[in-house]
Amino acid sequence: MRPDKQNIPANEAPAIFELASQYVSANLERYSLAELEAAAEEAGISAKYIPQAIAEIQAKNTKKEEKRQYIRRWLSQWLLIGSIAIMGGVGWIFTTYNAITNHKIQVEAAWAQVENQRQRRADLIPQLVKVTQAYTTHESILVTALIEAQQAYLEARSLEQQQDATEKIDQAIDQFQTYALNHSALKSSQLYINLQYEITGTENRLAVERMRYNQAVQSFQQQLQGFPNAVVAKLSRFESQPFLTAD
Numbered sequence: 001m002r003p004d005k006q007n008i009p010a011n012e013a014p015a016i017f018e019l020a021s022q023y024v025s026a027n028l029e030r031y032s033l034a035e036l037e038a039a040a041e042e043a044g045i046s047a048k049y050i051p052q053a054i055a056e057i058q059a060k061n062t063k064k065e066e067k068r069q070y071i072r073r074w075l076s077q078w079l080l081i082g083s084i085a086i087m088g089g090v091g092w093i094f095t096t097y098n099a100i101t102n103h104k105i106q107v108e109a110a111w112a113q114v115e116n117q118r119q120r121r122a123d124l125i126p127q128l129v130k131v132t133q134a135y136t137t138h139e140s141i142l143v144t145a146l147i148e149a150q151q152a153y154l155e156a157r158s159l160e161q162q163q164d165a166t167e168k169i170d171q172a173i174d175q176f177q178t179y180a181l182n183h184s185a186l187k188s189s190q191l192y193i194n195l196q197y198e199i200t201g202t203e204n205r206l207a208v209e210r211m212r213y214n215q216a217v218q219s220f221q222q223q224l225q226g227f228p229n230a231v232v233a234k235l236s237r238f239e240s241q242p243f244l245t246a247d
Contacts, residue, residue, distance in 0.1 A: 033054070093232055096229055097236055100224065100229070100232065100238055103220040106216045107213070107216045107217055109216075110212050110216040111213055111241075113212065114206070117205050117209050118162070121202045121206065122150050124199060125169070128176050128195065129147060130191075131186065131189070131191045131195060135185055146172045146176065150169070152168050153166065173199065210244050214244055217241045218243075221241075224238055
């Protein structure tokens with residue numbers, strides 16, 4: 001459709017007039033070479049200098065435009081470098097966090113195995129009580145020590161309480177071993193011999209799991225130490241874990 005036959009909405013007329021006036025102003029602000037030379041003659045300036053002045057102005061404008069383009073390219077490059085650095089930093093933070101988390105999970109898994117072996121040893125207490133009662137009627141102190149040690153372990157909740165309960169179980173088992181060595185009938189019984197295998201096997205497995213736990217804790221501690229891992233660990237509130245000493 002031809003422009004002269006288009007129906008222009010009335011609400012668009014003000015915007016059209018404003019834009020058209022800008023075009024007019026832009027055209028009015030332009031001068032031809034002849035007009036500039038005529039104006040120079042009126043001002044007493046030789047017209048031959050006008051082209052030279054125009055060329056110099058255009059050269060300056062070209063340099064300004066080149067400088068602006070250079071600055072834009074420079075800013076674009078640094079923005080790109082900054083974006084890559086930020087993305088790399090965020091990626092490193094996530095990688096470090098995941099690495100520390102994985103080591104923490106390994107510590108927790110190793111600790112679970114230690115607890116399993118400690119529980120296995122605590123479960124031997126009723127058998128020790130049974131054997132003791134079968135071969136003596138006056139060792140109530142030993143029986144009481146065994147029962148209290150098992151009960152303390154079952155009621156322990158914190159790591160400190162478990163450590164204390166484990167020490168009580170150690171002491172109770174040592175008392176049982178000492179008592180058995182001094183009573184030939186008990187020491188030579190098949191029940192005692194079977195229990196010895198159980199106790200020895202449990203102690204060996206516990207020693208192995210305790211060693212693995214300490215190794216996991218050592219690796220975890222190494223992840224928490226040093227810059228910049230320590231920053232991520234602190235911000236994420238990772239806490240160091242204690243080593244286990246021999247029970």
